[in-house]
Amino acid sequence: MNLQNALPNEIRAQIRSGALQVPTSGMAKGYVQANVVILPSKYAYDFLKFCFRNPKTCPLLDVSEVGSPSFMKYGKEADIRTDVGLYRLYKDGKFVEEYQDITDLYTDDLVSFLIGCSFTFEHALLEAGIPVRHIEENHNVPMYITNIPATPSGTFQGNITVSMRPMTMAEAIKATEITTQFKEVHGTPIHIGNPSEIGIQNLATPDFGDSVNIKPNEVPVFWGCGVTPQSVALDAKPEIMITHAPGHMFITDVKDSEMSH
Amino acid sequence: MNLQNALPNEIRAQIRSGALQVPTSGMAKGYVQANVVILPSKYAYDFLKFCFRNPKTCPLLDVSEVGSPSFMKYGKEADIRTDVGLYRLYKDGKFVEEYQDITDLYTDDLVSFLIGCSFTFEHALLEAGIPVRHIEENHNVPMYITNIPATPSGTFQGNITVSMRPMTMAEAIKATEITTQFKEVHGTPIHIGNPSEIGIQNLATPDFGDSVNIKPNEVPVFWGCGVTPQSVALDAKPEIMITHAPGHMFITDVKDSEMSH
Incomplete structure (x- = not known):
């Protein structure tokens, strides 16, 4: 098959x-x-x-x-x-x-x-010619716990986790445009540019997954990550x-x- | 005030x-x-x-x-x-x-x-120059019970109710484009054109609200209606x-x- x-x-x-x-x-x-x-x-x-x-x-x-x-x-x-x-x-x-x-x-x-x-929106990014570094490097996407609290519900609460993909600012804008169409898989980015603004101290040491190479002309782009519901539930x-x-x-x-x- | x-x-x-x-x-x-x-x-x-x-x-x-x-x-x-x-x-x-x-x-x-x-998307339609007949005629929007079943959940089930606004097909296309942006208030139309296709026999006798005048060059455009959750709950x-x-x-x-x- x-x-x-x-x-x-x-x-x-x-x-x-x-x-x-x-x-x-x-x-x-x-x-x-x-x-x-x-x-x-x-x-x-x-x-x-x-x-x-x-x-x-x-x-x-x-x-x-x-x-x-x-x-x-x-x-x-x-x-x-x-x-x-x-x-x-x-x-x-x-x-x-x-x-x-x-x-x-x-x-x-x-x-x-x-x-x-x-997976769904990464496929769309690749089709649009936007690099997805962890796929190029053949390992897991880097994920970070932010200082942004999720909106709680009953017993479920905690800070949100994001995944990160580096790209140029022009690509980040295009990626934002594309992911507007993918509200059912995280939608637009949570943040673009400054990791410390969302409580991330060091991009080289992700909380989950593997770190990726960031080129000099690139910015980190952060999307909501499906690890959040799992970690909040745990x-x-x-x-x-x-x-x-x-x-x-x-x-x-x-x-x-x-x-x- | x-x-x-x-x-x-x-x-x-x-x-x-x-x-x-x-x-x-x-x-x-x-x-x-x-x-x-x-x-x-x-x-x-x-x-x-x-x-x-x-x-x-x-x-x-x-x-x-x-x-x-x-x-x-x-x-x-x-x-x-x-x-x-x-x-x-x-x-x-x-x-x-x-x-x-x-x-x-x-x-x-x-x-x-x-x-x-x-109310929210009607405001956007009016701003775009699309007529909202029941507002012009100063009465309630016509609403019809369709033959389309809602997806059930536990004890809640029933057919969906739609509201109807007549307009030209060109305006219907524009209205669809506009309401794509309003997913949180019913989004795009459920149907355009043929009432009998969604189980509506007579546009002149709505199940709720008041009938409106439909001009010869106009088609009826049907949107999901907030009456549905109320009637299903009852x-x-x-x-x-x-x-x-x-x-x-x-x-x-x-x-x-x-x-x-």
Whole structure:
């Protein structure tokens, strides 16, 4: 199977059967890939409200019914218990173990959230000729915890995390124009230019991911990052929380072009 | 006080004191006015999810914390118990009575939702020289129940209601372009042209509001309508539900220009 041109349900079937278990970057080209957060139903209202209040860092794409393994819009035939290649289980806010399948962990009381991921807009940036340095350098995007508080919701609160891509100011303006169209995957930048203005002391030491080379004529451009909802949810120390493992995204049935409107 | 140029908090203070109790159309020019739905907390999650799933008919602007009378973004200093000129109380899905103040009805268990209203985009249409017939004719916008089901959420389900404005096809295209910028107040049209395609048999007999004159060279243009969340909520027969009375909107602290992004 050509993974780049395969349809989402074909790839999910491969993952479900256990035949495929590698990071999903580049698979099912043109289809939205999503971050996954699974929580007990008692947290669902406050977490949904948190996403609504923080659309740039927590762009919610879909939410399951309580106990349902599928999604009305982004994966009608999907099964969230089996269709992600690698999961992470957290208990009381602490990482416990990775799983290839969470059928035995899933209960009627869990709610699954799909949150937008930057793969979608990075593809659009590349198409427009804007460099994406961490892709050029073939490692993870650098991510930083800022001093900007997210708007709290019930038990969920904390500062927002951003990802950074260096480019020239002309490219930053073009990138802002392009990401205006991608409100469902973080939208326009949070900040351009001065890291210390948003509480970042040293670009060379990201809080997550890997640092990237910044050329002399470039400025750092910061976007809201899908790590925010995960880290905020962990801070609330839910008795159980399941997420995708980094890079192993949920592949949805919705095309990038359907989402950007 | 010049109501058109007054600030939102000045007008809300007048309403709160009982000195002002007329429809809010035209007041606090440039600021967003909102539909109000107040429900017991046990309905809040499904109603929030309903709004998320139906952004064109139920564009949620803000939601209070449980029992809180104010809003984090759209009215920090507001008091939802007193700051609407006229309220409607419903019990078990049936209209009971209108109130000028709901301080005695409000409890620690209620949640208040602010939903976008078409006043905002009508203002933008008029500025662009596009006619808004019901304003010209000085009566209420015609509204129709369609055969298009809203995406359900828990107990909330039903067909969507649309409002209609007649214009030429060239104006309809321009209006679509303009309302692309107003995703938080219904966004682009649901349909242009053929009423029967969305289950409307007779434009002369709207389900709510008043019919308007359609000129020979005009087509009907249909937008999602804020009546949808109210009617869907009533169908769920909550033991108590409070809304604004038609025309008596909640005046928010957010400018139209801040919302359109």
